[in-house]
Amino acid sequence: MIAKEQRLEQRFFYCPKCGGKLSYRYREGDRPRLTCSACRYILYENPVVGVAAIVLNPRNQILLGRRVGGKYAGLWCIPCGYVEYDEDVYQAVRREFKEETNLDIEPLGVYTVQSNFHDPEKHTVGIWFWARVTGGELRAGDDLDRAGYFDLYNPPPLAFPTDRVVIERLGDDIKKRVLTARAGLY
Secondary structure, three states: OOOOOOOOOOOOOEOOOOOOEEEEEOOOOOOOEEEEOOOOOEEOOOOEEEEEEEOEOOOOOEEEEEEOOHHHOOOEEOOEEEOOOOOOHHHHHHHHHHHHHOEEEEEEEEEEEEEEOOOOOOOEEEEEEEEEEEEEOOOOOOOEEEEEEEOOOOOOOEOOHHHHHHHHHHHHHHHHHHHHHHOOOO
């Protein structure tokens, strides 16, 4: 909960319903919410949902793409993008992956879900899916200018801190699986 004394950086100033003035209002036991002074509408500042696909080659190298523009230009990431308002997350990850890598994928399930706080302008929640390639030819596109497979334990400079968390966890999980298989427990 945010203390009353804490000053919030207001990003929105007008009500999307009636155009009235928005300001933070406190309710007992709740966090401050942007509330319209005219119609009392509460503008919930919810995170944006992103999706990413984890694709490994037979050598357990991960497919990454180098970002082409914006503040993350030249840095690498797990191919990702935002879910559209009326889009299913599984369809979104297929679409985004195709746009960025030219590869068709089949999402196999959710690997992890993480909160992303690296951009103070936009809080996002990311869903990283396991996926396998079902078609297409690898070619960087959309937000990427390069794409390739990299060792989990020595990735190139990454754009997003949560990608590092995901890649490190993935490396640990693969090590555990390999050790367990060698011990005959898998």
